Amino acid sequence: MRLTDYCYAVTGLGYVSPWCVNAGFVVGNEQTLVVDTGGNRLAAQTIHGYACAARPGNKLRAINTEKHFDHIGGNGYFSECGIDVWGHAGIARTPDEFQAEIAEFNDAIPDPVRRARNESQAFFYQTTLLSPNCKIQNDTIFDLGGRSVEILLTPGHTQTNISVWVPEDGVLFVGDCVIREYLPNLDAGSSEDWQQWLESLDRIEQLKPEFIVGGHGPVSRGDEIPAAIDSVRKVLSESIARGFSPTSVRQA
Numbered sequence: 001m002r003l004t005d006y007c008y009a010v011t012g013l014g015y016v017s018p019w020c021v022n023a024g025f026v027v028g029n030e031q032t033l034v035v036d037t038g039g040n041r042l043a044a045q046t047i048h049g050y051a052c053a054a055r056p057g058n059k060l061r062a063i064n065t066e067k068h069f070d071h072i073g074g075n076g077y078f079s080e081c082g083i084d085v086w087g088h089a090g091i092a093r094t095p096d097e098f099q100a101e102i103a104e105f106n107d108a109i110p111d112p113v114r115r116a117r118n119e120s121q122a123f124f125y126q127t128t129l130l131s132p133n134c135k136i137q138n139d140t141i142f143d144l145g146g147r148s149v150e151i152l153l154t155p156g157h158t159q160t161n162i163s164v165w166v167p168e169d170g171v172l173f174v175g176d177c178v179i180r181e182y183l184p185n186l187d188a189g190s191s192e193d194w195q196q197w198l199e200s201l202d203r204i205e206q207l208k209p210e211f212i213v214g215g216h217g218p219v220s221r222g223d224e225i226p227a228a229i230d231s232v233r234k235v236l237s238e239s240i241a242r243g244f245s246p247t248s249v250r251q252a
């Protein structure tokens with residue numbers, strides 16, 4: 001989906017039901033920055049294909065908005081293509097964690113025959129685990145040639161969350177800091193993380209973005225943005241007051 005002349009969202013990539021995953025890219029005159037690599041190799045090939053088609057001569061680089069596998073699953077494919085993958089210095093996933101993710105996918109398959117066939121392997125076809133090879137510790141700026149993008153630390157959902165802000169286009173790629181239609185996932189953190197998440201929301205609100213591309217759900221534009229931020233803020237405030245997340249076991 002073209003948002004501006006320089007910014008694109010790649011929406012609706014596959015993940016475990018009911019989740020789909022978003023990625024995107026920013027096209028400068030010399031470089032194209034891919035934001036998130038999808039949940040698997042097949043998603044990565046789709047993102048890579050669109051990013052290359054938008055400006056064929058550009059050098060590519062990729063960045064992960066966080067450590068969860070739905071945002072980094074395509075890193076191995078990008079790396080095979082000779083593309084550097086940037087991400088928060090705290091992203092260091094292990095092979096055991098990746099195998100546990102695949103097993104969890106398989107356990108969630110409703111059909112027993114498909115479960116017995118280990119069809120989660122089809123989802124993760126030729127997907128290899130790779131943590132970012134270029135580390136981000138602080139806010140930084142990437143110059144893509146004619147377009148500067150700001151890489152902002154926006155912790156809360158995890159300690160590794162970052163956002164990509166393109167000020168000249170008013171486009172903010174925010175990962176799971178703001179998602180639409182789904183309940184935000186608070187289960188990766190504690191009350192202290194949720195408090196930080198609220199601060200991150202204040203920070204991104206002050207940017208006054210015209211588009212927000214979240215990690216999941218529809219892209220938010222214009223008037224939809226305050227409501228999208230407020231709905232996450234409300235869930236966080238209620239969870240901090242209550243002491244547990246809306247999806248925690250205690251609620252069941």
Ligand SMILES: [Zn+2]
Pocket residue numbers: 068070071176215216
């Ligand atoms: Zn996510």
